[in-house]
Every structure is written in structure tokens, then in C-alpha cells.
Amino acid sequence: MKGDRVEIVIDAGSGTTRTYDITATRAGRKVGITHSRGVVEVSETTRGGSTVRTARFLAGRVLALVEHPAADDPVADEITPTLRSV
Numbered sequence: 001m002k003g004d005r006v007e008i009v010i011d012a013g014s015g016t017t018r019t020y021d022i023t024a025t026r027a028g029r030k031v032g033i034t035h036s037r038g039v040v041e042v043s044e045t046t047r048g049g050s051t052v053r054t055a056r057f058l059a060g061r062v063l064a065l066v067e068h069p070a071a072d073d074p075v076a077d078e079i080t081p082t083l084r085s086v
Helices: none
Strands: 005-013 016-023 030-036 039-045 051-058 062-068
Touching (some): 005 030, 005 051, 016 039
Antiparallel strands (some): 005 016, 005 062, 030 039, 039 051
């Protein structure tokens, strides 16, 4: 859903951290998280399942992984028009 966001905080070394945001940028897209073989992968996908973009991080460096769901109210381009009989 447009507006879904995942925030990733990683250890950048020397006591510093970096924060990355991956956001579903258009209606119908979603952000998914997978974790396997020491790698955390965050990807934005379309309704059809095609990957738009992907960010990969070493699992040992990830300090926080926070999912922020979109607001409950749909955005104007997410509303499906309905037919009305008058």
C-alpha cells in the first residue's frame, strides 16, 4: 500500500549509525522483508510481484528494523471508483 515504510538502522562502524528508509512510492506497491543466510533484504514490489527496488544489509550490522504501516485512510489514487445507479 502506498505509504508503507520500513526504517533500517545499521552500525556503520566507529560507534556511528546510519538510517535508511524504504517506502512504497505508488499505489498498489508494498514493502517486504526477508532474512536469510546472514542478509536482511528489504524490497518494494508491485501488485504483480515484480521487484521495483531492493536494499540488502548484513544481518550482523542491522541494529533496528522498524515497519511503519500506511495510514488507515486511502490516498486518492488508491480509491477504486464505483458505479452508481441514479
